[in-house]
Amino acid sequence: MATDMNDYFNKKKNEEKKSAGNNGGFNTPKPPKFDFNMNPQKTGFFWLIGGILLILLLAKPFVIITEGERGILSTNGKYEDQALMPGLHFMIPLIQRIYIVDTKMHIINYTAKVDTVATAGDGIILKPAITVLDKRGLPVAIDITVQYRMNAQLASQTVSNWGFNWEDKVIDPVARDVVRNVVGQYEAESLPIMRNAIAQKIESGIRSVVEHGKNSPAALESVQLREITLPQKVKDQIERVQVAKQEVEKAQQDVERAKQEAFKKATEAQGIANSITIQAEAQAKANHLIGASLTPGLLKLEQIQVQGKFNEALKENKDAKIFLTPGGSTPNIWLDTKSGDNQKISSTGK
Structure with a gap:
């Protein structure tokens, strides 16, 4: 028995050396062997897992809701009272469904x-x-x-x-x-x-x-x-009314302009009349003051001054003739016989 075991190990060792010599001194591991002959129980389990994954992929049991949207969860056709907010939401396929509604403007x-x-x-x-x-x-x-x-x-x-x-x-x-x-x-x-x-x-x-x-x-x-x-006929009527209104406004503006012009002229005429009245009143007042200032003594003095001027004139022109108006109501007249000119002396005398 011991001899058989030694022979087995020696044979095994020789085979390994021979194999190492053929591969340059390196031992090449052998590829693993897979056993595809699984029992029916394991095969059914893998088919079940694959079927569930396929159903989940096709049913898509989740929904992503973005901003400006809300989700309405329906379970067996009945809507939930609370709307779903933006985010990721899961549902039960074939039993539940999420409807997305737009809440933007x-x-x-x-x-x-x-x-x-x-x-x-x-x-x-x-x-x-x-x-x-x-x-x-x-x-x-x-x-x-x-x-x-x-x-x-x-x-x-x-x-x-x-x-x-x-x-x-x-x-x-x-x-x-x-x-x-x-x-x-x-x-x-x-x-x-x-x-x-x-x-x-x-x-x-x-x-x-x-x-x-x-x-x-x-x-x-x-x-x-x-x-x-x-309607077109209403538009036409409104246009006619607008035109008539503009014409009336223009006529009113013309009337107002004429009134302003007449008022301006009346104001100017009134100003002229007032100026004439003021001048007349001033002249009358001046005449009144002058008349009041002509006293008998002042008139006598004026007559003496005029007589003195006549005397001076006679010294130079002895042929001159002087006419004295009675009462001093008109000026004295001095007639120069040499030149033939009549000269009036602006004074009164007796």
Whole structure:
């Protein structure tokens, strides 16, 4: 027995040396052998794991909600009351489902430039202008812009009550109804004049209905009245009225200008008359003062002075003739016979 064991180990050792000599002195490990002949129990387990992974991959049991969105979890068709916030959320496939709703700003433009509902961009919807009958039954087209956003806290209740197209059931009919009620109170000609008041009434009316409705489905940001399109005959009538008004205003301006010119001339004439009156009064006062100052003694002195001038003149011109007027009512006249000139002496004498 011991001999057999020694022979076995010696044989084994010789084989290893021989193998090492053939490989340059290195021992090359042999590759492991795999046994693919598994028993049925192990095979079923691996198939089960693979099937579960495949189902999870196809069912996608998670949803990522971004900012400006909310998730509504539905379990067997029943919506949860609390909306899911932005983030990663898991659900049970085939039993639960997460619906994503947009809570960002939305805009509805009611405009006459489109005939059917269209989408102009992300969150912007185009709808036909709102046709309204004025107080007399004339058709008027109103263009408005409504800005709103879904109430994020009550998103689940809004979808539960109105569905995912809740804007068409809440915002659109309310906007049209309020515009018709407000504009229908006015005549078409007065709409451009009352534009600001009409815009305020439309905004307050839509806000009151939308924000105080059941579960407050939306928050209204603003409502702008952009354009009022009147019938052509109303436009023509307004234009005629405007032209007539401008002509009346021009005539009034001409009348006012003429009044100002007449007033200016009257003022100037009055000033001239006042100046003449003042001068006349001053002259009369001066004459009165002069008359009051002519005393008999002063007149006597004046006569003596004039007589002295005559005497001096006679010394040079002895042929001169002097005529004395009685009473001193007219000036004395000195006639120069040499030159033939008559000279008046501005004085009175006897």
